[in-house]
Amino acid sequence: MATLFHNLQDLRHTASLATKVFIQRDYSEGTLCRFHTKFPAELDSRIERTLFEETIKTLNNYYAEAEKIGGRSYLEGCLACASAYIIFLCMETRYEKVLKKISTYIQEQNEKIYAPRGLLITDPIERGMRVIEISIFEDRSSSESSSSSSTTSSSSAR
């Protein structure tokens, strides 16, 4: 697997994006939205396991809150049915409100935790709620040092 990603990096040497990791959905409890909390091997050198798991667990909790069936969701559903579902055109549903909270949370996590480590989380809603896409960016300092060493070697050759 590491060899394959190294090849991908060679192919994309002009871009700063190295690779992407996809966290798949966990269907063990049904069709509710949950993601696997298993720590992917590709992130081993990039981020602490606890931080990653904390992010995924919080996201799972948000989705559970959005899809929770209880008094409030039933009330919303019954009201919608009584109005021939016209209220869906007029007001924001609870699910949409929670999705906005999720979006804010992901942005905050990106700014505070993931971007300093060269990672970027994509909101699952932009991937059809199928995966959490984590983009891994290549080490800029190592690429800068390699480019500087190549310029010094070319200057010395002249």
Place this chain on the structure above:
Amino acid sequence: MKNCEYQQIDPRALGTPASTPSSTLPCGKTSSHRPKRKWEVFPGRNRFYCDGRIIVARQCGVLPLTLGLILFTSGLFFVFDCPFLVAHLTVCIPVIAGVLFLFVVITLLQTSFSDPGILPRALPDEAADIERQIDNSGSGTYRPPPRTKEILINGQVVKLKYCFTCKMFRPPRTSHCSLCDNCVERFDHHCPWVGNCVGKRNYRFFYTFIISLSFLTSFIFGCVITHLTLRSQSGRGFIQALQESPASVVELVVCFFSIWSILGLSGFHTYLVASNLTTNEDIKGSWSGKRPAEESGNPYTYNSIFTNCCVVLCGPMPPSLIDRRGYLPPDVIPQTVNSEADLHPFMAKNDTNMCTQSTKELLESVAHSSLVQSTCTPATTKTAPVTQESLLITVSSTLSASGRPPPTGCSGRQARRPTDKACPPRESKHKTSFRLPSPPYSLSHSPLILSDAPDVGFIPLT
């Protein structure tokens, strides 16, 4: 852990995370064209109106007929029967009929014009990642990878199938509608009467539509009978009453013939709602325990009729995943995984181009003749998945039908091809947009089924 100094990446400078990673231009919009909305490049067979607000299937089916019948019959009722009934009985009759009529029309339009729960297709990165996982999970010797994945849901084994069109493993209860060419979550059926798929997001609209239509037709039928009875009592007999009010005869005929099918459909769907099943699952008998030795119950049921009904009809309304009115990032390639060029950067193998071309030649030759050409190489199925769809269809149908390991090499695939009638037309679909009523990989499962009831037409697929 490797100790690296990373230059902090400003997420805002990179633009939205949805933008393609192949471009590192921060917010550099070089395109001078109007930014496109996502619905304009939507890959499925749907039509959009009102700048993406309204979505319908490309074939609207008999939606105009459904709407026309409802409007016509209700119109006749309000114009010809209501005045008599208001005069002789009560003003509540047109009020109730009016409310029911509004419910029917609004829910019909919502069922037809809303997103049923379409899953957006996998982008090239994701598709390549899935391909890598499938390749890695296979053994060292060459064997076409299985395109199913087994998972446990509430302790029960459920098989997830790989969708060749959408390039992903379908989530549970998701099915690919070949009429709309989309994967739809909690796929119930494609209803030609509403001209759209019925799935997770519009099932409650559909159910409300058929229930209110049942009430409306029964109500109109009852009121018309009452009208004619009252008229015949006060007048000169039933035949005379019919002659005085010919519109009532038309309404009687329409209501009489539609009541049976609509009431039947309502009853059927009430049973489905109460047991948290979909039409697709019920028709295929997914949880009815085909093999008595196996314990297979519905893993999604809450084991309570009331809870099932509440969850299905009054549960939280999931959002639309296709974001049809969102704008495309200016540098993203609109086609997701239909072009082979998108997949080449992700394939680090040296023989990618060769294998792709040879597979392409194979497909073209098969598409143009019924004879099998022997141009495939063993390495084809390991590479570009979009062009090996037809080859893998036969392999996967062999796998699911017989459970034996598929024959290796070309000869096995060639031997199978003449018997798999749908494959050549399916391949030519990529060339000539030929459409099949059902995808060929459903041949090993239940065939296309149309209901016996004349007025009820639903097409459960895959």
